[in-house]
Amino acid sequence: MMNFENAALLGAILSKDYAEDFFKLLVNYQDISASEAASRLSLHIKTAQDFLDNLTELKITKKNEVFEKKRPYFRYTLIQSMIDLKLDLSVYEKENPGEGLSRLIREMKENGANFSVAKSGDCFSAVTIWEGGGRERQEHKISLTTPQGKFLFHLPFPQARPMAISDIMDKAALDEEYSMEIQNIVDELIKLDVIEVL
Amino acid sequence: MFFERKMKKQNIIKTIWFPALSVGIFLALLGLYGPRPAFYSLGGIYFLASIFPVATVLKTHNNSYLAVSMFLVFAGLVCISAPPAIENKHDIGLVPVFLVFMYALMMVVAYQAFNRRLRWRGEEIFELAAMPVEDIGDSFTARPRPAGQVPVSKTEMIRFVDFMSKNLIAFPFKEENRVVFVLTLPGNDLPYLFGIKKDYQEDTWVALDYDGNITVNITEKDYLLFKMDLDFDQICQSLGNVFSEFLELSQKGQESKIIDRMNALRLNPFA
Numbered sequence: 001m002m003n004f005e006n007a008a009l010l011g012a013i014l015s016k017d018y019a020e021d022f023f024k025l026l027v028n029y030q031d032i033s034a035s036e037a038a039s040r041l042s043l044h045i046k047t048a049q050d051f052l053d054n055l056t057e058l059k060i061t062k063k064n065e066v067f068e069k070k071r072p073y074f075r076y077t078l079i080q081s082m083i084d085l086k087l088d089l090s091v092y093e094k095e096n097p098g099e100g101l102s103r104l105i106r107e108m109k110e111n112g113a114n115f116s117v118a119k120s121g122d123c124f125s126a127v128t129i130w131e132g133g134g135r136e137r138q139e140h141k142i143s144l145t146t147p148q149g150k151f152l153f154h155l156p157f158p159q160a161r162p163m164a165i166s167d168i169m170d171k172a173a174l175d176e177e178y179s180m181e182i183q184n185i186v187d188e189l190i191k192l193d194v195i196e197v198l
Numbered sequence: 199m200f201f202e203r204k205m206k207k208q209n210i211i212k213t214i215w216f217p218a219l220s221v222g223i224f225l226a227l228l229g230l231y232g233p234r235p236a237f238y239s240l241g242g243i244y245f246l247a248s249i250f251p252v253a254t255v256l257k258t259h260n261n262s263y264l265a266v267s268m269f270l271v272f273a274g275l276v277c278i279s280a281p282p283a284i285e286n287k288h289d290i291g292l293v294p295v296f297l298v299f300m301y302a303l304m305m306v307v308a309y310q311a312f313n314r315r316l317r318w319r320g321e322e323i324f325e326l327a328a329m330p331v332e333d334i335g336d337s338f339t340a341r342p343r344p345a346g347q348v349p350v351s352k353t354e355m356i357r358f359v360d361f362m363s364k365n366l367i368a369f370p371f372k373e374e375n376r377v378v379f380v381l382t383l384p385g386n387d388l389p390y391l392f393g394i395k396k397d398y399q400e401d402t403w404v405a406l407d408y409d410g411n412i413t414v415n416i417t418e419k420d421y422l423l424f425k426m427d428l429d430f431d432q433i434c435q436s437l438g439n440v441f442s443e444f445l446e447l448s449q450k451g452q453e454s455k456i457i458d459r460m461n462a463l464r465l466n467p468f469a
Contacts, residue, residue: 107339107341109337109339111339114340115340115341115342117342117399120375121373121375121376121378121405121407121413122344122407122411122413124341153342153344154344156431157337157339157343157430157431157434158337158339158430159334159337159429159430159431160337160429160431171344
């Protein structure tokens with residue numbers, strides 16, 4: 001199983017338009033230097049060097065230092081002819097969502113957020129928050145899924161009696177299967193000081 | 199019965215600006231150019247002004263405004279036909295007839311005004327909603343709030359919408375799955391009547407969908423009309439309750455009780 005950083009690096013490598021040609025060279029050569037590969041593929045030597053170094057970091061190639069007269073350089077050898085990209089996304093699942101659902105929440109006073117009402121009128125379609133100040137002030141718009149929009153529509157007002165997330169979900173007629181995405185938006189809005197936990 | 203007023207007094211200029219402006223223009227022209235241009239201008243102003251009440255009648259089916267329009271037309275006719283009569287007392291023409299109609303219609307208009315039939319009742323709705331609400335400090339938030347449910351059929355909804363607009367309680371916007379009632383304060387109705395304002399998002403509204411869900415939105419501008427910082431959550435819920443109660447009375451055919459509740463507040467019909 002690959003970790004996310006390595007998978008992201010591998011994805012970036014594979015997305016290069018010269019990647020396939022590069023691998024054709026690596027498969028058919030015993031070893032190759034960055035300058036040889038660059039000249040074959042009409043690339044800048046630095047581009048080829050970075051590509052090969054990234055593959056080495058992912059342990060797809062290995063590099064050996066060799067000397068031409070007194071000048072050292074690296075030659076790269078393919079050590080994996082099969083690349084397996086596997087990611088376990090379940091690690092991002094919220095742990096113990098039941099406990100999270102019992103948190104008492106309500107809208108924070110004077111949060112500055114703007115809630116856009118959906119065309120249907122019974123839920124929100126987006127929350128817009130202004131971040132930073134002065135010239136750095138930026139609009140941060142979060143588009144909501146329909147369950148998230150319904151949930152926030154029933155969020156208690158500032159100074160109103162706070163409610164448990166699960167109770168708000170009941171009020172908004174949302175099934176428990178949506179609890180993950182509801183908690184995701186709640187956590188995000190807590191971070192942005194739009195929702196407070198009591 | 200005594201009610202504690204929770205709204206600030208409305209600016210009287212909104213009510214008296216038109217008669218004050220007309221009189222001002224009349225007196226200025228009278229002083230500068232004499233009676234003929236002054237009367238003709240005033241007559242022209244009245245004729246133009248008679249269009250506004252017609253717009254109210256067409257949009258709301260409130261027939262009381264027909265009397266206002268007719269009064270303005272006859273006042274205009276009096277002004278147009280007065281100058282020859284002033285210059286030659288034997289040439290009075292139809293002036294007496296116009297005067298009789300003008301005074302008769304004026305009495306009708308005054309009666310309607312005293313009975314609050316010419317007044318948009320947004321202020322009374324706000325007062326009713328604010329009645330049970332506590333003052334617990336500023337808690338405003340600019341977003342709508344669900345405020346309960348009341349079962350309603352399509353026929354009942356149509357009847358309720360007709361009643362609310364005819365009695366100038368709220369201006370309705372009919373949408374695919376709901377009706378949005380915009381609370382209009384006196385003097386703020388013209389953009390809606392003339393179709394200039396087609397979007398209600400920046401106003402206070404109560405929406406009723408065909409499943410009976412009530413949603414309330416109060417704007418900051420209207421929230422600041424209250425003398426004190428009322429609990430925003432409670433005021434939204436209370437406004438929803440007022441509409442829910444009105445709808446239930448309408449379903450029972452007891453619309454007169456709705457009018458009685460608002461009249462019982464005894465707000466100044468002219469301010």
